[in-house]
Amino acid sequence: MKKYCALFFAIWVLVSCGEDVKPKPKGQLRLEYNSAKYEMFVSDCPFTFDKNTVVRIKQNADCGLELHYPKMKATVYLTYKKVNGDLEKLLIDAQKLTYEHVIKANDIAEQPYVNLRHKVFGMFYQVGGNAATNAQFYATDSTRNFLVGSMYFYAKPNFDSILPAADYIKNDMKHIIESLKWK
Template sequence: MIKKIIAFSIIISATFLNFSCKNEVLPKPSSYLRLDYPEAKYMSFENECPYTFEMNSDAIIKKETDCGFTITYPKMKATIYLTYKPVTKNINELLRDAQKLTYEHVIKADDILEQPYLNSDKKVYGMFYQVEGNAATNAQFYATDSTKNFITASVYFYAKPNYDSIMPAASYIQNDMRRLMETLKWK
């Protein structure tokens, strides 16, 4: 009986020694999906409307109504909606509507950064809004010459708003929207 107890104790001890001598197990660090997009190449977009601009050559542009356009990014499942309105002594109303559209996202947004844009040479004045958080849109802008022309633009993704997940695509398209705004010319 004592021999069985000693043999059992040796087997248990050997088992513990065998498994306890391994290296310490460390958890793997979190991994993140890396989304790289090609460097943007811009082309001039001419049309019969009273304005022109530069846009990403990888995007698809489609005319809607009254000099409004949709600029689609199929790989990113996103669309920029560009709306044109003539100014007919209603500049204050147009400005109020553009600002109201942006601030409707304040419920879901963590922060809204306003970046004024002034180009006196081209007579383009406006505001670029960068919306952070899980809002429906991550970027919007309006631009005007304050006498004849008024344009608004906003980007929407065809996905549930999750700021962390769409951040690379949102940053890429925000750069395109800034380029569009900065190259805007009135005819």
């Protein structure tokens, strides 16, 4: 009996001498989106821009727009203001809106935008981390028009989870500012 126990123990030691078993990592959701296709958005508002064809637009009073991305559960809010000698205040308010997210943000990257041909001047902000918004911008012609854009998701911010959708919408927001024309 001792021989069988010793033999069983020896076989067990030889068979079990492999690599440690490690649990598999959790699967990650892979989000891919079709390439963006754009069409010009024209309304009674004093500006036009190219919008993604997947966007549903809701127009509010005073030319405020909501660009809904139903599959991504996100909205880009565009707020229009007429400049009445208060450009400095509008710029401060737009910058303040962005920097309110500094508490949750890992970083905020600023990218100036200048289009002399169409008189569009602005700033594009990329907000890294678990902030409520991942991108914002403002654009102005410096004399009459001022437009602010902000992206928000319908869920608690988790930067890693929303990164593919946030990048897709950031590209759309950049396209908006690049195609923006004042009437």
